[in-house]
Amino acid sequence: MISPDTTHPPHSLRLRSGNQMMAEGALQAGCTFFAGYPITPATGIFKTMIDLLPARGGVALSAPDEISAVAYCIGASMRGAKAMTATSGPGWALMTESVQYALMTETPLVVALVQRLGPSTGGATQGGQGDVLLAEYCTSGGYTIPILCPTNARECYELTILAFTWAELFRVPVIVLSDKETGMTIESVDVGSLPSITSQNRPSNFAFRELGGFRQNERKGTYYFDAIHEIPVFAPVGGPRKVTATGSAHDKQGRLQKNSPETLEVLLHLEQKVRWRLDDFAVVTADLQPAAGTLIISYGITARAARDAVSEARRMGERVSHLIVHSLFPIPVKKITQAAHNVDEVIVAEENMNGLYRSVIDRHLAGKRVRGVNKIGAMITPQEILEAIMS
Amino acid sequence: MELLTTTNGMEVVYQKPPTLTDTPLRYCPGCGHGVVHKLLMEVVDEMKIQDQTIGVAPVGCSVFAYDYMNIDMQEAAHGRASAVATGIKRILPDKYVFSYQGDGDLAAIGTAETIHTVNRGENILIVFINNAIYGMTGGQMAPTTLLGMVTSTTPFGREQQVMGYPLKITDLVAQLPGAYYVTRQAVHTVQAVRKAKKAIRNAFVYQTRRQGTCFIEIVSNCPSGWKMTPVEANDWLEKNMLPFYPLGDLKVPAS
Numbered sequence: 001m002i003s004p005d006t007t008h009p010p011h012s013l014r015l016r017s018g019n020q021m022m023a024e025g026a027l028q029a030g031c032t033f034f035a036g037y038p039i040t041p042a043t044g045i046f047k048t049m050i051d052l053l054p055a056r057g058g059v060a061l062s063a064p065d066e067i068s069a070v071a072y073c074i075g076a077s078m079r080g081a082k083a084m085t086a087t088s089g090p091g092w093a094l095m096t097e098s099v100q101y102a103l104m105t106e107t108p109l110v111v112a113l114v115q116r117l118g119p120s121t122g123g124a125t126q127g128g129q130g131d132v133l134l135a136e137y138c139t140s141g142g143y144t145i146p147i148l149c150p151t152n153a154r155e156c157y158e159l160t161i162l163a164f165t166w167a168e169l170f171r172v173p174v175i176v177l178s179d180k181e182t183g184m185t186i187e188s189v190d191v192g193s194l195p196s197i198t199s200q201n202r203p204s205n206f207a208f209r210e211l212g213g214f215r216q217n218e219r220k221g222t223y224y225f226d227a228i229h230e231i232p233v234f235a236p237v238g239g240p241r242k243v244t245a246t247g248s249a250h251d252k253q254g255r256l257q258k259n260s261p262e263t264l265e266v267l268l269h270l271e272q273k274v275r276w277r278l279d280d281f282a283v284v285t286a287d288l289q290p291a292a293g294t295l296i297i298s299y300g301i302t303a304r305a306a307r308d309a310v311s312e313a314r315r316m317g318e319r320v321s322h323l324i325v326h327s328l329f330p331i332p333v334k335k336i337t338q339a340a341h342n343v344d345e346v347i348v349a350e351e352n353m354n355g356l357y358r359s360v361i362d363r364h365l366a367g368k369r370v371r372g373v374n375k376i377g378a379m380i381t382p383q384e385i386l387e388a389i390m391s
Numbered sequence: 392m393e394l395l396t397t398t399n400g401m402e403v404v405y406q407k408p409p410t411l412t413d414t415p416l417r418y419c420p421g422c423g424h425g426v427v428h429k430l431l432m433e434v435v436d437e438m439k440i441q442d443q444t445i446g447v448a449p450v451g452c453s454v455f456a457y458d459y460m461n462i463d464m465q466e467a468a469h470g471r472a473s474a475v476a477t478g479i480k481r482i483l484p485d486k487y488v489f490s491y492q493g494d495g496d497l498a499a500i501g502t503a504e505t506i507h508t509v510n511r512g513e514n515i516l517i518v519f520i521n522n523a524i525y526g527m528t529g530g531q532m533a534p535t536t537l538l539g540m541v542t543s544t545t546p547f548g549r550e551q552q553v554m555g556y557p558l559k560i561t562d563l564v565a566q567l568p569g570a571y572y573v574t575r576q577a578v579h580t581v582q583a584v585r586k587a588k589k590a591i592r593n594a595f596v597y598q599t600r601r602q603g604t605c606f607i608e609i610v611s612n613c614p615s616g617w618k619m620t621p622v623e624a625n626d627w628l629e630k631n632m633l634p635f636y637p638l639g640d641l642k643v644p645a646s
């Protein structure tokens with residue numbers, strides 16, 4: 001998915017921010033509905049959508065708050081529109097109720113979460129990578145929510161398209177976790193070499209109908225699946241068939257039930273449909289060196305400092321590998337353990353206080369010395385990572 | 392610091408209220424926020440209630456209000472100011488408690504808090520700065536943005552078919568039985584400033600009666616968000632804002 005910047009001659013360089021590229025990626029993915037509420041550093045996505053989407057026949061709506069913004073998106077998605085919203089930490093806190101609702105109702109949704117320094121109002125114009133676990137563990141029950149994490153403006157475009165594909169195919173909310181520096185830095189992007197793919201669409205019972213299976217599915221209900229990991233065929237609201245959706249615990253027909261065996265099966269299914277496809281969700285950039293003693297793991301803006309640190313360390317004769325994780329969740333366990341296979345030591349660099357991502361990948365790195373390079377209030381520098389490598 | 396009455400034998404005709412700190416205001420030139428801060432602190436000084444007054448200002452351009460007003464000031468999360476003020480007032484019913492909120496804060500994300508605070512008749516003062524735009528985040532449409540008004544999220548002007556009508560939340564609030572005193576003022580001319588100060592003073596006095604919520608809308612400006620000079624902004628306010636948001640009392644105490 002992540003195509004290197006150098007595959008095409010840079011014949012069409014344009015200045016773009018990560019936020020703009022995320023909006024353009026969403027349009028490329030076929031997003032037709034956007035709702036937002038102003039918040040630094042995510043406002044650029046909202047603004048670009050307001051400027052571009054209505055002209056293409058889509059809907060871009062200003063909401064009175066983030067609670068409404070995400071709920072508008074869910075309503076639109078229930079009809080089949082590819083829908084997206086964008087926010088930062090304080091707004092994300094308000095959205096989590098409805099993100100859980102999207103998960104429970106299996107409604108595709110893409111949320112761009114452009115991190116700033118927290119907690120609370122925190123620092124509106126100060127970056128950070130402190131929302132990693134707040135984003136992932138926003139559901140009661142800790143259901144896996146896919147999270148994609150770009151490191152530059154170009155990846156903002158590419159990963160947003162991928163986020164729509166995942167949201168659509170697996171009927172889940174997907175988060176594109178950016179940060180203030182990635183979102184607001186304006187850099188050159190070779191727009192001529194951007195992938196021309198779009199996102200895939202959810203299998204819907206519009207198609208079902210044409211295949212003659214419509215009546216049969218009707219009996220089985222909105223959330224019907226046979227195998228636990230199977231994705232129920234999407235039934236849009238406002239169609240010829242009665243559709244119900246509920247954020248309450250429900251059976252396969254969408255009927256509210258407390259803890260019937262079928263309801264528990266539906267809850268298990270919400271997690272298993274993601275877990276069963278773990279390998280499909282793994283997106284990393286691996287720059288591995290044979291016989292490396294140290295592996296650097298990084299993501300988001302910090303990956304750019306890590307890349308510089310790694311090349312400098314190599315210039316100084318160190319053998320060091322680097323893994324940039326783009327799909328933070330579900331954790332790409334295989335990719336991580338493969339990259340760490342022969343090293344003695346793993347260093348996880350991230351711009352937060354306690355090593356949030358390190359705390360959840362630690363358990364997959366048994367037998368390795370695992371350390372963090374952590375910092376808040378400023379970007380981690382290549383020098384700081386280099387010092388960790390050399391020490 | 393005390394208010395001066397004479398100095399070197401000369402009469403003092405004007406001075407900065409001592410409770411307004413010496414911190415330079417970070418507001419854009421011509422912005423109404425600074426004027427309203429001054430009026431609030433003038434009233435606090437005249438009533439000698441500096442140590443009995445607690446303010447709650449949420450995020451918005453007035454996020455640094457605690458730096459300018461030398462009283463206990465809390466910064467609340469976006470939209471939650473009147474709710475935090477409610478908690479403070481319920482625990483400290485003898486203090487003067489006010490919230491200071493922008494239109495985005497009070498009439499968008501905090502609408503539920505606004506309506507319910509007033510409907511319960513909380514004995515606080517709500518100061519509502521209506522500049523028809525989100526100032527702090529860079530000039531996006533607010534619920535109070537006028538039809539046709541250009542903002543960064545209404546690049547072709549606010550269209551009623553897409554974004555509905557400007558919200559006259561002060562008129563709504565005046566309908567609620569818990570509202571005790573509701574008025575709409577401005578600070579774009581000397582005369583308006585004087586009237587606004589009187590309204591603020593009334594509201595502080597009324598708070599001691601414990602008869603319900605006092606609510607003061609200040610129709611204000613945002614030269615930066617409106618992309619105008621301060622003078623142009625005040626002219627524009629007079630010609631465009633005031634016809635839609637007419638000044639005057641909407642609800643006054645019976646006696």
Ligand SMILES: Cc1ncc(C[n+]2csc(CCOP(=O)(O)OP(=O)(O)O)c2C)c(N)n1
Nearest residue numbers: 039090451452469493494495496525526527
């Ligand atoms: C939950 C949440 N959403 C969004 C923001 C970003 N934000 C900060 S201030 C503000 C609105 C400012 O507008 P207004 O209340 O009208 O006050 P003004 O700046 O115009 O004085 C917004 C949207 C935030 N801090 N928290």
Ligand code: SF4
Nearest residue numbers: 419422452526613614
């Ligand atoms: S942006 Fe507008 S409201 Fe904020 S300080 Fe400047 S003029 Fe005042």
